[in-house]
Amino acid sequence: MAKKRYVTEDEYEDIEEYNRNASKKARKGCLIVFLVLLIAVVIAGLIVYSSIKKEMDGENATAISSVTLTVPSGSGGTTIGTLLEDNGLIGSANTFRLYVRFVNNTADFKAGTFVLTPGMSYEEIIAALSGVGSDTRPTKQIQILEGKSVMHIASLFEEAGLCTAEDFLAEADNLDAFSDITFIQKLQENIDPNVFHLSEGYLFPDTYSFYTDDTPHNIVRKLYEQMDSKITPEMYAKMEELNLSLRETITLASLIQAEAGHVDQQPKVSGVFWNRLGGNWSRGTLGSDVTLRYVKIWMQWNLPEFANKTYREISYDEARAAVGEDLFYAYVTDDSDTKSRAGLPAGPICSVSLTAIEAALNPEQHNYYYFLTDFYENYYYAETYDEHLANISIMNQKNEEYAAEQANSAANAG
DSSP, X not given: OOOOOOOOHHHHHHHHHHXXXXXXXXXXXXXXXXXXXXXXXXXXXXXXXXXXHHHHTTTTOOOXXXXXXXXXXXXXXHHHHHHHHHTTSOSOHHHHHHHXXXXXXXXXXXXXXXXXXXXXXXXXXXXXXXXXXOOOOOEEEEEOOTTOOHHXXXXXXXXXXSSOHHHHHHHHTOGGGGTTSHHHHHHTTSOOSOOSOTTTTOSOOSEEEXXXXXXXXXXXXXXXXXXXXXXXXXXXXXXXXXXXXXXXXXXXXXXXXXXXXXXXXXXXXXXXXHHHHTTOOTXXXXXXXXXXXXXXXXXXXXXXXXXXOOTTTSOHHHHHHHHOHHHHHHHXXXXXXXXXXXXXXXXXXXXOOHHHHHHHXXXXXXXXXXXXXXXXXXXXXXXXXXXXXXXXXXXXXXXXXXXXXXXXXXXXXX
């Protein structure tokens, strides 16, 4: 049996010292961990506070100009927060809702129309929407659709009683009056003198609200500022990469818009135009009949003798004689006319959507040089002229079927 060994007094003291040191190290380690966690929490809190403060101070606004905001009756923090975020006046609808609920729960929002500017703090916005600085003048809404000409857009304002079409066009075509707007500055760098309207293509399609007593200048400015807000720095960089000016980009986008109402077809149609622009197309023309249609639209709006005619009733020769060869060939890109304009027309031919602009800058890569559509809005693409002729035959057959269906439908309805 082994003998028990007793710890000497010196050994006992050594053990006690060791335990005390170990305990001190453990406490010290816990303290260090606690301090590290505390510092991390403080830093995270400061970051969150800084972010929320920037939001409340209006620094997260993305709008670049004043916004006319219509607040429906009975709106609270949730509805108004969404309106503010959608219009780029704040960065977070949820943060605004919580602010109204817990910080300024005495906010008394009024229904009406208000003009707010980017950079306003939460408190300034709440004050404005609570009646301080509100503007309840009557307004009218105007919806501008993509693919419409500037003449059509001008008529909308005249029909709404906001201004005459003549005054609208005169103001819109006076680009010098809007030279502080970025995209206007870029347009003024290279303007083709042979255009019907300098404003064509640059009135962004959207739904707008206007004061009924507003001026043509303010009306047009709102449209131009909306267009300016849609063209991003990335788009300008892409234009530079493609060696396109802004005018050329919007002109190409307007052809795509007019030719391809279906958004999913726009990149493919863009690819056809880019193939023709790329130097491998001997004729040098885009072969797009929508450019001739635009000339006829202008004639119908501006020449009384053509006011009640359709596009097809106005002949090619009539159109050329009516507008003069310089303007006619500034736009017409017909493959069969040796005088047709090579490349892009002088300017855009209609209002353009964001998808059309994106398609112009990002064409689908393929080998098609021809395309057409039938009355059912089916699209046909071809690489060679023979394939294109075959597609024309198919299109004609489909169009006859469509016409017969429409005739039967009309007869049954009668």
